[in-house]
Amino acid sequence: MAKVLMKGNEAIGEGAVRAGCRYFFGYPITPQSELPHYLAKRLPEVGGVYLQSESETAAINMVYGAAGAGARVMTSSSGPGISLMQEGISYLAGAELPCVIVNMIRGGPGLGNIAPAQSDYFQATRGGGHGDYRVIVLAPASVQEIIDLMRLAFDLADRYRNPVMVAGDGILGQMMEPVELGEEEDVQIPPRPWAATGRMGGEKKLINSLYIVPEELEQHNLKLARKYALIASKEQRWEEYRLDGARLVLVAFGTVARICKAVVDRCREEGLAVGLIRPITLWPYPQKAFEPLMGKVDSFLVVEMNLGQMVEDVRLAVNGRHPVHFYGRCGGMLPVAADVVQEVKKLYGGGGN
């Protein structure tokens, strides 16, 4: 099949439809608007439902209802709207409901701005709402990867009965790139014997996150912890780029990783042994990517569009065995490749400590 030119936000929509998603509930916010525009047209074509909610709070609770009723369902928003959804995401995690939540991250805090950012990393990877829970977080870096990861997002949500977040930024959402959509598959959604769809002669089903007896809630928390441990052991994903013999390793995700690939190429041309680790899952964090490098590299440089959030996960993975440096731009500003190259040169060979 020939390649087609698509915006990142549209690719999320098409990827979702091709993954068998038939329900979308959302509230308008920049910079993810092309996604609801796309699905408002596309979902009715495939017998699905697009519904604009009165708020992000309502949207995530519509997702809760639809997911509990057995549907493949999605919502999307950006920073402030995702903050409003956090109570609902906590309920979804507590009730173990599968769904996909898209965050096209914009500048914050507060109203911030509508320019691209990665400043919601902490919120995405630490649960985000109240209580002890995790959300699987996928971070695509191209429009093609969006198409590929949307199917994975829904499959992981189902496999683990857990919310999955797709974290992008305004650039990824707005950029147009050629993508290979592949053949449209007839997706078989896994059976949901736990869904509350009316008893229809069967056992009573309950969608719930309330465990009023402490002993029972502790058991529920421990059960969730076992699930999160399983996810952490099985679902770490990352891309390695020119790590062969690297002395300094860049770590970056999403849009910034693309800039860092250019940085790696330029450094290599100049004879500097620089490589890149690009986490694809932000949670579970790809700690396994770092182990083979221990004792073989000089240092790490984490590049982000925030004040330094993922750098904490890199430090946890490296665990004091190598210096971990940080370079970031924020407020909607992008790291410029030439500036990152300068930072690499400053640190390369042990500088900057």
Place this chain on the structure above:
Amino acid sequence: MKKVFTRPRSLKDIPTHYCPGCTHGIVHRLVAEVIDELEIFDRTIGVAPVGCSVFAYNYFDCDMFQASHGRAPAVATGIKRVLPDRVVFTYQGDGDLAAIGTGEIVHAAARGEKFTVIFINNAIYAMTGGQMAPTTLLGQKTTTTPYGRDKDINGYPIKISEMLSVLDGTAYVARVSVHDPAHVIKARKAIKRAFEVQLAGLGFSLVEVLSACPTNWGLSPAEALKWLAENMIPYYPLGEYKKPAEVG
């Protein structure tokens, strides 16, 4: 011997946590009787709120959801959009529906979502310790209005049935009371109509039930029913605020 009175199939045979004199039990029973009578038990899905009736999910024997505070109409919207041939109801108190959940109830009603809302108005937050509710009457003493609700400080009680009945999306809106047997029978009739409106696909239906909370009102069960009749009904007039021609 012929059995003339029995527990509805749609209610589980377990003790409830409700206080003596609380009218939640009456309303649970009415909803369950209607579900039984309409023979929709097997395809009914209920949504329980946050508040005293949070454990409604344990008492109704149909499939149930527990929703976050005020969001039951959004949850019900998600369910009904996925399963349009099922019968969906929410059961919400006045803190849940008329304070934190006003956005969700107004927009579900405006969209004409085809589910039924049972709205319990007892003029107080009971589960959390008797605080002022949006429906607390002027002058009514609560733990957060120890001098009585003052319009200059707290504004006025919200009349949900009147508000929602002006929306085009609502098909059936009624306010009933359960303070005596005659009114209980009328309440049952209204609840049945609300479910019938849903079954006919006519739009959003809501029954507001004036209810007693002896514990937090500081009254005996009998005094509480009297207080309801004498104080709540004058401010919250009973009746069918909106009904489609189809249900006569």
